[in-house]
Amino acid sequence: MSHISTSWRGVAVIAVAALVVVGAIAWWLSRPEPGPADLGTRTVQAGAVEVTMTALTLDRSGAAFELKFDTHTVELALDPAASARLTVNGRQVEGASWDGQGPGGHHxxxxxxxxxxxxxGxxxxxxxxGFPQDAIGTWSAP
Structure with a gap:
Protein backbone atom coordinates (compact mmCIF):
# COMPACT_ATOMS: atom_id res chain seq x y z
CA MET A 1 0.00 0.00 0.00
CA SER A 2 2.88 2.30 0.72
CA HIS A 3 4.14 1.75 -2.83
CA ILE A 4 0.80 2.83 -4.36
CA SER A 5 0.52 6.05 -2.34
CA THR A 6 4.11 6.95 -3.20
CA SER A 7 3.47 6.64 -6.95
CA TRP A 8 0.26 8.73 -6.66
CA ARG A 9 2.26 11.42 -4.86
CA GLY A 10 4.75 11.42 -7.73
CA VAL A 11 1.94 11.78 -10.26
CA ALA A 12 0.39 14.59 -8.20
CA VAL A 13 3.72 16.44 -8.00
CA ILE A 14 4.21 16.15 -11.75
CA ALA A 15 0.64 17.34 -12.41
CA VAL A 16 1.05 20.37 -10.14
CA ALA A 17 4.39 21.23 -11.76
CA ALA A 18 2.81 20.96 -15.23
CA LEU A 19 -0.05 23.26 -14.18
CA VAL A 20 2.43 25.83 -12.86
CA VAL A 21 4.40 25.75 -16.13
CA VAL A 22 1.24 26.02 -18.27
CA GLY A 23 -0.01 28.89 -16.09
CA ALA A 24 3.31 30.73 -16.40
CA ILE A 25 3.30 30.33 -20.19
CA ALA A 26 -0.31 31.54 -20.41
CA TRP A 27 0.52 34.58 -18.27
CA TRP A 28 3.58 35.38 -20.41
CA LEU A 29 1.60 35.17 -23.65
CA SER A 30 -1.31 37.27 -22.33
CA ARG A 31 0.83 40.24 -21.26
CA PRO A 32 -0.14 43.45 -23.09
CA GLU A 33 2.18 44.70 -25.80
CA PRO A 34 4.22 47.76 -24.84
CA GLY A 35 2.18 50.81 -25.68
CA PRO A 36 2.40 54.61 -25.66
CA ALA A 37 2.21 54.83 -21.92
CA ASP A 38 5.47 52.97 -21.73
CA LEU A 39 7.30 56.06 -23.02
CA GLY A 40 5.84 58.16 -20.24
CA THR A 41 3.32 60.84 -19.46
CA ARG A 42 4.21 64.25 -18.04
CA THR A 43 1.61 66.49 -16.42
CA VAL A 44 2.56 70.14 -15.98
CA GLN A 45 0.69 73.10 -14.54
CA ALA A 46 1.18 76.02 -16.96
CA GLY A 47 -0.51 78.87 -15.15
CA ALA A 48 -4.23 78.09 -15.08
CA VAL A 49 -3.90 75.28 -17.63
CA GLU A 50 -3.01 71.69 -16.81
CA VAL A 51 -1.09 70.18 -19.74
CA THR A 52 -0.74 66.41 -20.02
CA MET A 53 1.84 65.20 -22.53
CA THR A 54 2.14 61.50 -23.39
CA ALA A 55 4.95 60.40 -25.69
CA LEU A 56 3.46 58.03 -28.27
CA THR A 57 6.45 57.65 -30.60
CA LEU A 58 10.11 58.61 -30.28
CA ASP A 59 11.91 56.77 -33.07
CA ARG A 60 13.11 56.88 -36.70
CA SER A 61 9.58 57.76 -37.85
CA GLY A 62 9.66 60.94 -35.73
CA ALA A 63 8.01 62.03 -32.51
CA ALA A 64 4.34 62.00 -31.62
CA PHE A 65 2.69 63.18 -28.41
CA GLU A 66 -0.86 63.03 -27.15
CA LEU A 67 -1.62 66.42 -25.61
CA LYS A 68 -4.49 67.28 -23.28
CA PHE A 69 -5.23 70.80 -22.10
CA ASP A 70 -7.59 71.34 -19.16
CA THR A 71 -8.64 74.58 -17.50
CA HIS A 72 -11.68 76.21 -15.95
CA THR A 73 -10.59 79.83 -16.19
CA VAL A 74 -9.23 80.67 -19.65
CA GLU A 75 -10.23 79.99 -23.26
CA LEU A 76 -7.88 77.50 -24.98
CA ALA A 77 -7.26 79.38 -28.21
CA LEU A 78 -3.61 78.52 -28.91
CA ASP A 79 -2.44 76.62 -31.98
CA PRO A 80 -0.52 73.65 -30.51
CA ALA A 81 1.55 73.10 -33.68
CA ALA A 82 2.70 76.73 -33.71
CA SER A 83 3.20 76.85 -29.94
CA ALA A 84 5.22 73.62 -29.60
CA ARG A 85 9.01 73.46 -29.58
CA LEU A 86 10.69 70.06 -29.80
CA THR A 87 14.36 69.73 -28.98
CA VAL A 88 16.27 66.53 -29.79
CA ASN A 89 19.77 66.30 -28.30
CA GLY A 90 19.86 70.08 -27.94
CA ARG A 91 18.74 70.84 -31.53
CA GLN A 92 15.33 72.34 -32.21
CA VAL A 93 13.10 70.39 -34.60
CA GLU A 94 10.69 72.18 -36.96
CA GLY A 95 7.52 71.12 -38.69
CA ALA A 96 4.91 70.22 -36.08
CA SER A 97 1.41 69.19 -37.11
CA TRP A 98 -1.70 69.02 -34.93
CA ASP A 99 -4.49 66.48 -35.32
CA GLY A 100 -7.01 67.33 -32.66
CA GLN A 101 -9.69 69.64 -31.38
CA GLY A 102 -9.70 73.20 -32.66
CA PRO A 103 -9.40 76.39 -30.63
CA GLY A 104 -11.88 77.26 -27.92
CA GLY A 105 -13.35 75.77 -24.82
CA HIS A 106 -11.75 74.63 -21.60
CA HIS A 107 -10.74 71.08 -22.58
CA GLY A 121 18.81 57.30 -26.66
CA GLY A 130 1.53 80.50 -25.09
CA PHE A 131 0.52 80.09 -21.46
CA PRO A 132 1.61 82.25 -18.49
CA GLN A 133 4.27 79.56 -17.97
CA ASP A 134 5.69 77.14 -20.55
CA ALA A 135 4.66 73.50 -20.24
CA ILE A 136 7.83 71.40 -20.47
CA GLY A 137 8.19 67.63 -20.65
CA THR A 138 11.39 65.64 -21.06
CA TRP A 139 12.01 62.06 -22.18
CA SER A 140 14.81 59.80 -23.29
CA ALA A 141 14.14 58.02 -26.60
CA PRO A 142 14.24 54.22 -26.32
Whole structure:
Protein backbone atom coordinates (compact mmCIF):
# COMPACT_ATOMS: atom_id res chain seq x y z
CA MET A 1 0.00 0.00 0.00
CA SER A 2 2.88 2.30 0.72
CA HIS A 3 4.14 1.75 -2.83
CA ILE A 4 0.80 2.83 -4.36
CA SER A 5 0.52 6.05 -2.34
CA THR A 6 4.11 6.95 -3.20
CA SER A 7 3.47 6.64 -6.95
CA TRP A 8 0.26 8.73 -6.66
CA ARG A 9 2.26 11.42 -4.86
CA GLY A 10 4.75 11.42 -7.73
CA VAL A 11 1.94 11.78 -10.26
CA ALA A 12 0.39 14.59 -8.20
CA VAL A 13 3.72 16.44 -8.00
CA ILE A 14 4.21 16.15 -11.75
CA ALA A 15 0.64 17.34 -12.41
CA VAL A 16 1.05 20.37 -10.14
CA ALA A 17 4.39 21.23 -11.76
CA ALA A 18 2.81 20.96 -15.23
CA LEU A 19 -0.05 23.26 -14.18
CA VAL A 20 2.43 25.83 -12.86
CA VAL A 21 4.40 25.75 -16.13
CA VAL A 22 1.24 26.02 -18.27
CA GLY A 23 -0.01 28.89 -16.09
CA ALA A 24 3.31 30.73 -16.40
CA ILE A 25 3.30 30.33 -20.19
CA ALA A 26 -0.31 31.54 -20.41
CA TRP A 27 0.52 34.58 -18.27
CA TRP A 28 3.58 35.38 -20.41
CA LEU A 29 1.60 35.17 -23.65
CA SER A 30 -1.31 37.27 -22.33
CA ARG A 31 0.83 40.24 -21.26
CA PRO A 32 -0.14 43.45 -23.09
CA GLU A 33 2.18 44.70 -25.80
CA PRO A 34 4.22 47.76 -24.84
CA GLY A 35 2.18 50.81 -25.68
CA PRO A 36 2.40 54.61 -25.66
CA ALA A 37 2.21 54.83 -21.92
CA ASP A 38 5.47 52.97 -21.73
CA LEU A 39 7.30 56.06 -23.02
CA GLY A 40 5.84 58.16 -20.24
CA THR A 41 3.32 60.84 -19.46
CA ARG A 42 4.21 64.25 -18.04
CA THR A 43 1.61 66.49 -16.42
CA VAL A 44 2.56 70.14 -15.98
CA GLN A 45 0.69 73.10 -14.54
CA ALA A 46 1.18 76.02 -16.96
CA GLY A 47 -0.51 78.87 -15.15
CA ALA A 48 -4.23 78.09 -15.08
CA VAL A 49 -3.90 75.28 -17.63
CA GLU A 50 -3.01 71.69 -16.81
CA VAL A 51 -1.09 70.18 -19.74
CA THR A 52 -0.74 66.41 -20.02
CA MET A 53 1.84 65.20 -22.53
CA THR A 54 2.14 61.50 -23.39
CA ALA A 55 4.95 60.40 -25.69
CA LEU A 56 3.46 58.03 -28.27
CA THR A 57 6.45 57.65 -30.60
CA LEU A 58 10.11 58.61 -30.28
CA ASP A 59 11.91 56.77 -33.07
CA ARG A 60 13.11 56.88 -36.70
CA SER A 61 9.58 57.76 -37.85
CA GLY A 62 9.66 60.94 -35.73
CA ALA A 63 8.01 62.03 -32.51
CA ALA A 64 4.34 62.00 -31.62
CA PHE A 65 2.69 63.18 -28.41
CA GLU A 66 -0.86 63.03 -27.15
CA LEU A 67 -1.62 66.42 -25.61
CA LYS A 68 -4.49 67.28 -23.28
CA PHE A 69 -5.23 70.80 -22.10
CA ASP A 70 -7.59 71.34 -19.16
CA THR A 71 -8.64 74.58 -17.50
CA HIS A 72 -11.68 76.21 -15.95
CA THR A 73 -10.59 79.83 -16.19
CA VAL A 74 -9.23 80.67 -19.65
CA GLU A 75 -10.23 79.99 -23.26
CA LEU A 76 -7.88 77.50 -24.98
CA ALA A 77 -7.26 79.38 -28.21
CA LEU A 78 -3.61 78.52 -28.91
CA ASP A 79 -2.44 76.62 -31.98
CA PRO A 80 -0.52 73.65 -30.51
CA ALA A 81 1.55 73.10 -33.68
CA ALA A 82 2.70 76.73 -33.71
CA SER A 83 3.20 76.85 -29.94
CA ALA A 84 5.22 73.62 -29.60
CA ARG A 85 9.01 73.46 -29.58
CA LEU A 86 10.69 70.06 -29.80
CA THR A 87 14.36 69.73 -28.98
CA VAL A 88 16.27 66.53 -29.79
CA ASN A 89 19.77 66.30 -28.30
CA GLY A 90 19.86 70.08 -27.94
CA ARG A 91 18.74 70.84 -31.53
CA GLN A 92 15.33 72.34 -32.21
CA VAL A 93 13.10 70.39 -34.60
CA GLU A 94 10.69 72.18 -36.96
CA GLY A 95 7.52 71.12 -38.69
CA ALA A 96 4.91 70.22 -36.08
CA SER A 97 1.41 69.19 -37.11
CA TRP A 98 -1.70 69.02 -34.93
CA ASP A 99 -4.49 66.48 -35.32
CA GLY A 100 -7.01 67.33 -32.66
CA GLN A 101 -9.69 69.64 -31.38
CA GLY A 102 -9.70 73.20 -32.66
CA PRO A 103 -9.40 76.39 -30.63
CA GLY A 104 -11.88 77.26 -27.92
CA GLY A 105 -13.35 75.77 -24.82
CA HIS A 106 -11.75 74.63 -21.60
CA HIS A 107 -10.74 71.08 -22.58
CA UNK A 108 -8.82 70.13 -25.71
CA UNK A 109 -6.87 67.12 -26.83
CA UNK A 110 -5.13 65.74 -29.88
CA UNK A 111 -1.90 64.44 -31.32
CA UNK A 112 1.14 66.60 -32.02
CA UNK A 113 3.56 65.10 -34.59
CA UNK A 114 7.07 65.84 -35.80
CA UNK A 115 8.45 63.87 -38.77
CA UNK A 116 12.14 64.42 -38.05
CA UNK A 117 13.73 61.08 -37.05
CA UNK A 118 14.63 60.68 -33.37
CA UNK A 119 17.79 58.63 -32.73
CA UNK A 120 17.78 55.94 -30.04
CA GLY A 121 18.81 57.30 -26.66
CA UNK A 122 18.21 60.93 -27.66
CA UNK A 123 17.36 63.52 -25.01
CA UNK A 124 13.91 64.93 -25.85
CA UNK A 125 12.29 68.12 -24.62
CA UNK A 126 8.79 69.22 -25.62
CA UNK A 127 7.92 72.80 -24.70
CA UNK A 128 4.45 74.25 -25.28
CA UNK A 129 4.42 78.04 -25.11
CA GLY A 130 1.53 80.50 -25.09
CA PHE A 131 0.52 80.09 -21.46
CA PRO A 132 1.61 82.25 -18.49
CA GLN A 133 4.27 79.56 -17.97
CA ASP A 134 5.69 77.14 -20.55
CA ALA A 135 4.66 73.50 -20.24
CA ILE A 136 7.83 71.40 -20.47
CA GLY A 137 8.19 67.63 -20.65
CA THR A 138 11.39 65.64 -21.06
CA TRP A 139 12.01 62.06 -22.18
CA SER A 140 14.81 59.80 -23.29
CA ALA A 141 14.14 58.02 -26.60
CA PRO A 142 14.24 54.22 -26.32
Missing amino acids: REGTLRFTTPVPA AAIELRVT
